[in-house]
Amino acid sequence: MARYILRRVLLALPALLGLVLLTFVLTRVIPADPAATLAGDAATPAQLGEIRARYGLDRPLWEQAVTHVRQVVSGDLGNSIFSGRPVMEEIRFRLPATLELTFVALLLAAGLGIPLGLVAALDHNGPVDHLVRVVSVGGLAIASFWLAIMLQLLFSMEWDLLPLRGRIDVAAGAPAAVTGFFLIDSLLAGRLDQFADALRHLVLPAVTLCLPGLASIARFTRSGVLETLQKDFVLYARAAGYGRVRLAAIYVLRNAVTVTVAQIGLLFGALISGAVAVEAIYDWPGLGTYAVQAILAADYKALLAVTLVVGVVYAVVNVVVDVVQALIDPRVVEQVK
Amino acid sequence: MRPLLSVENLAVRIRTDRGAAEILDDVTLAVPRGGTLGVVGESGCGKSTLLRAILGILPRNAQVPRGAILFEDRDILSDRGASARGRIGFIPQDPYLSLNPVFTAGAQILEGMRRHAPGSRRDHRAKLVDLFRAVQLPDPEAALAKYPHQFSGGQRQRLLIAAALACDPALVVADEPTTALDVTTQREILGLLRRLTAERGLSLLFVTHDFGVLAAVCDRVAVLYAGRVAETGPTRAVLDDPRHPYTRLLLGCHPDRATDLLGIPGTVPAATAQPPGCRFHPRCPIARAGCAAGVPEMQPAGPGHAVACPFQSDILLEPALG
């Protein structure tokens, strides 16, 4: 198992290096001239030249790329062209915000989607099945910005149950940063009030973000369970007198979710990109809003850093997914050998 | 003494897209205590369906319009209590597909024991290790924690035999337990099965394609054709002096009695389009006008030997066999 994990990690590294180079090339090919943006409209050619020299923009592209890779590997992603501050520092506060949101959304999606898919499959073509189908088609079809606005209208403005935007009440204050996850930090600090507040802020964005994932997880689980139910070993288990609930919820589901779990790895990418829109609407101080600002300001340093960080997170999540899969299905480890 | 298991006039109907089909019709057979009954017949004649009815695992689209299944003098069709569960052990056809690949062998078998065998989990484990030893699995202790793919086909069938015995059943029901295995392994597994059932005084209901296996394992035999019993009797009597034209053809095709049933002219009729009267008459070399009129009654053909054909004796089938 340890060898399997190591292998997965090593396999992820070349992909990440490729990502660094690719994003670099992509952002430098974008026509907008970062030096011009920095210098402003009134800049003289001399000022432009000076800015180019200061940020190394006058060097050959390959040299910039090599410098970039070297910096990235040493953990230095440079300073934001826009604010002048180190991008890692800016990202440090925003990454946990996005991760907290996406993890909670993922937890919701899996925690609800898997049971929904299971009960739908057990009630194949019955009323529950149809209901779940409607919900999952809806979950995939509804535009998240529309849903977000509807949720805000109802839960915040109409009924005043949940906060409209933000990550925490300014009055309550953010918990002392340890992990950057407010739910965890507030508990570490023993501040239940902050925990409740952070949770209340999380509900609407997480619900908005989780819905498409929930829908596809429910669908994958449903078809996985239906397929597994046809297997000889299910018949055999019934003959051996397994209890119905235990058979479905443990013996069938564990086979069925291997596909679902693989799907979650892919889904995570969709969640992160979905977070951009959701963060914008709920004013969530995460990577999504940061990336939007960076794009608007043609801040290619910030953009590179965001892309890279998201890539690393994505790679880590997929390694975790591989490991979870191997834990669920022992054959996975051996297939790789 | 009453038989351990008796199936009485059992009918099983399955609803399909092309209408309802009587997969089994008026099947009557019995397994005496300590006895072995073989069920033979071509593919699709309803052997597995019969076992599924006995095990209480008929598919969702099946119903039982008529008949009864009595096990230890209780009707287990209408009263599907957990009690009959551990009392009937099941050895499935395909050892490769019958074990869940993502659970260890131990976990899967212990789950059945947890529900149907007395004693603690520790007792169960100890007992299972003993059984693994009895079925000659290598390294029985370690086998508990292994996954199915870590065993060979023959070893998996041994696992399944151990599993069938795990709850101390009175009856073992086996569905062609050796067809997925190579010939040498087949012989070993059959020997093992025969020895274990004899040692423990178990009754055995054994489905097979193979007359050689049948002769080696079973005291009595029931020949099934298109969901009905064509002939039943002591194995020796049926094999040496078959009375139903179908049985005669089956055996005639295979003088060495050791290969699969093959090659009778025509095919088994579709379950949804059974012919009237005797279901075999369209393929029967001695069919007469009356054969399509009524379902033939079982007629005595010797001690404990009965046949569902009014023209049973002395038919010369050799010309028909060519």
Ligand SMILES: Nc1ncnc2c1ncn2[C@@H]1O[C@H](COP(=O)(O)OP(=O)(O)OP(=O)(O)O)[C@@H](O)[C@H]1O
């Ligand atoms: N779930 C089902 N739905 C529809 N038809 C079925 C179902 N199960 C069995 N049948 C039909 O019932 C008939 C008998 O099937 P069964 O599996 O009992 O045959 P069998 O004698 O065991 O054959 P084999 O020797 O190939 O295993 C076949 O015609 C089959 O198509």
Ligand SMILES: [Mg+2]
């Ligand atoms: Mg069968």
